[in-house]
Amino acid sequence: MAFFSTLFSQIINGLQSGSIYALVALGYSMVYGIIMLLNFAHGDIIMVGAYVVWMSMTSFGLHPLPSILLAVVVSTLLGVVIEKVAYAPLRSSPRLSLLITAIGISFLLENGFQLIFGAGAKVVPPLIEGPTFKIAGASVSTPALVTLAVTVVIMIGLTLLVQKTKLGRAMRAVSEDMGAAQLMGVNINTTISFTFALGSALAAVASALYLSSYAQASPTMGSMLGLKAFVAAVLGGIGSLPGAMLGGFVIGLAEALVSAVGLSVWKDGVVFAILIVVLLVRPSGLLGKPMKEKV
Amino acid sequence: MLKVEGIDVFYGNIHAVRQISFSVEQGEIVTLIGANGAGKSTILNTVSGLLRPKNGTVTFEGRRIDHLPPHKVLTFGLAQVPEGRRIFSRMTVEENLEMGGYTRPGAECAGALEDVYRRFPRLAERRRQIAGTLSGGEQQMLAMGRALMAKPKLLMLDEPSMGLAPLLVEQIFEIIKELHAAGTTILLVEQNAQMALSVADRAYVLETGRIVMEGAAAALLEDDKVRSAYLGS
Ligand SMILES: Nc1ncnc2c1ncn2[C@@H]1O[C@H](COP(=O)(O)OP(=O)(O)O)[C@@H](O)[C@H]1O
Ligand SMILES: [Mg+2]
Numbered sequence: 001m002a003f004f005s006t007l008f009s010q011i012i013n014g015l016q017s018g019s020i021y022a023l024v025a026l027g028y029s030m031v032y033g034i035i036m037l038l039n040f041a042h043g044d045i046i047m048v049g050a051y052v053v054w055m056s057m058t059s060f061g062l063h064p065l066p067s068i069l070l071a072v073v074v075s076t077l078l079g080v081v082i083e084k085v086a087y088a089p090l091r092s093s094p095r096l097s098l099l100i101t102a103i104g105i106s107f108l109l110e111n112g113f114q115l116i117f118g119a120g121a122k123v124v125p126p127l128i129e130g131p132t133f134k135i136a137g138a139s140v141s142t143p144a145l146v147t148l149a150v151t152v153v154i155m156i157g158l159t160l161l162v163q164k165t166k167l168g169r170a171m172r173a174v175s176e177d178m179g180a181a182q183l184m185g186v187n188i189n190t191t192i193s194f195t196f197a198l199g200s201a202l203a204a205v206a207s208a209l210y211l212s213s214y215a216q217a218s219p220t221m222g223s224m225l226g227l228k229a230f231v232a233a234v235l236g237g238i239g240s241l242p243g244a245m246l247g248g249f250v251i252g253l254a255e256a257l258v259s260a261v262g263l264s265v266w267k268d269g270v271v272f273a274i275l276i277v278v279l280l281v282r283p284s285g286l287l288g289k290p291m292k293e294k295v
Numbered sequence: 296m297l298k299v300e301g302i303d304v305f306y307g308n309i310h311a312v313r314q315i316s317f318s319v320e321q322g323e324i325v326t327l328i329g330a331n332g333a334g335k336s337t338i339l340n341t342v343s344g345l346l347r348p349k350n351g352t353v354t355f356e357g358r359r360i361d362h363l364p365p366h367k368v369l370t371f372g373l374a375q376v377p378e379g380r381r382i383f384s385r386m387t388v389e390e391n392l393e394m395g396g397y398t399r400p401g402a403e404c405a406g407a408l409e410d411v412y413r414r415f416p417r418l419a420e421r422r423r424q425i426a427g428t429l430s431g432g433e434q435q436m437l438a439m440g441r442a443l444m445a446k447p448k449l450l451m452l453d454e455p456s457m458g459l460a461p462l463l464v465e466q467i468f469e470i471i472k473e474l475h476a477a478g479t480t481i482l483l484v485e486q487n488a489q490m491a492l493s494v495a496d497r498a499y500v501l502e503t504g505r506i507v508m509e510g511a512a513a514a515l516l517e518d519d520k521v522r523s524a525y526l527g528s
Contacts, residue, residue, distance in 0.1 A: 173394050180381040182365040185398035
């Protein structure tokens with residue numbers, strides 16, 4: 001019985017961290033879908049969001065909700081500005097130049113924050129407080145429940161946005177054929193900015209959800225989180241939004257189950273093992289379209 | 296209506312289009328013919344704003360458009376059906392058409408959709424189908440319907456007969472004639488010179504980025520040089 005309650009707790013843990021990976025993976029996938037960039041600076045948006053939450057709460061004394069909203073606003077703006085300043089000028093350059101620029105931005109953010117705030121972790125006050133529930137012998141925290149609920153709501157909202165709205169249709173059109181979308185009257189600058197805004201906002205929400213359980217902000221927190229979310233995006237099929245959602249949960253559950261069987265030292269290893277297997281066996285991912293002509 | 300004057304277009308250091316000038320008057324069907332690689336698509340994409348000319352000007356109804364982005368050019372009343380159709384294969388037929396009406400308000404769009412379905416009943420039957428599963432002929436109709444959603448004054452078609460069986464080619468050219476009869480001015484790019492010259496009023500012949508001949512389509516159809524180079528006789 002003890003084994004099953006441990007298993008159940010770990011599944012809850014897996015879904016909780018999986019939610020966070022999924023929200024971040026969506027940003028990787030949307031950006032890749034639209035400009036074929038593996039945006040390595042995306043993970044650092046999480047970090048910036050975390051520092052905004054920390055500062056708002058400790059220096060400005062704001063309540064959690066306004067702090068999170070501020071983090072979303074700052075991250076969104078940052079994502080859009082990075083695209084405009086660093087990526088847009090390279091739109092017709094080789095994709096490799098763009099990738100290297102993204103890595104550069106990532107270094108800039110990490111080192112910049114280290115310079116300003118120091119390398120040490122900052123403790124963030126509790127964001128989501130509430131009782132711990134006993135379900136089937138396992139304890140489930142309020143942050144875990146809130147994380148899952150928020151993620152599900154966001155996923156539904158995002159799916160509706162992409163499938164049913166004019167802007168969502170434009171995003172899909174640009175990601176399939178940028179030139180043809182332009183001939184239909186789509187302003188690609190607007191569409192690309194919007195995609196970065198959306199991805200960065202999701203990263204900020206992920207950041208807040210992360211802080212609700214692991215209350216620390218540090219300059220490098222985004223790199224491991226971002227890397228795992230990136231693996232989730234590749235696992236799901238980069239460019240595919242349902243894939244990013246699925247990939248996030250699979251990665252979260254894989255980590256948790258490895259811990260459940262007592263191999264928690266392999267928690268990170270299993271993620272990269274998954275990456276290697278996916279790249280070898282099915283590079284297009286679980287729900288991705290097979291790689292094909294994209295000119 | 297459309298006036299292209301002395302444009303040069305480059306891809307990196309490839310000089311694809313050299314000092315091209317031509318015009319299209321309201322109510323005409325004008326065709327640009329030439330072999331593969333002559334520069335036809337480059338010209339249409341320059342007019343549409345996807346490419347920038349290095350020299351020269353493009354004017355539409357008296358206004359310079361050569362510095363405008365494609366989404367602005369479209370709102371002036373210039374739509375293009377690109378080479379290879381380039382429909383959004385993962386969207387439904389109806390979503391593709393709605394993309395065509397992207398720049399227009401919702402109510403106008405609904406009316407335009409009805410018009411397109413009236414003209415292409417096949418598309419109406421398949422409105423919920425994923426566009427990538429349509430046949431080549433249906434995809435060409437979808438690409439044309441999609442461009443018509445913008446209610447263009449000038450419709451540019453890039454090799455609409457490409458890859459289609461002869462019967463379908465006939466059908467596509469019938470549709471082009473109907474659109475023209477309904478008041479749309481047409482700029483038609485073709486490798487199928489026979490068909491293009493038989494529907495057009497005037498024609499320009501392109502060779503490696505240059506216009507080498509121009510005139511009334513009927514006269515070019517009778518011209519010995521054109522006949523031997525493009526009509527295989
Ligand atoms: N994207 C491109 N990059 C480099 N060269 C190109 C590109 N597109 C076309 N070209 C070159 O420009 C010339 C004209 O091409 P194009 O306009 O496509 O001709 P057409 O439509 O008449 O077949 C060709 O020599 C072609 O190789
Ligand atoms: Mg061509």
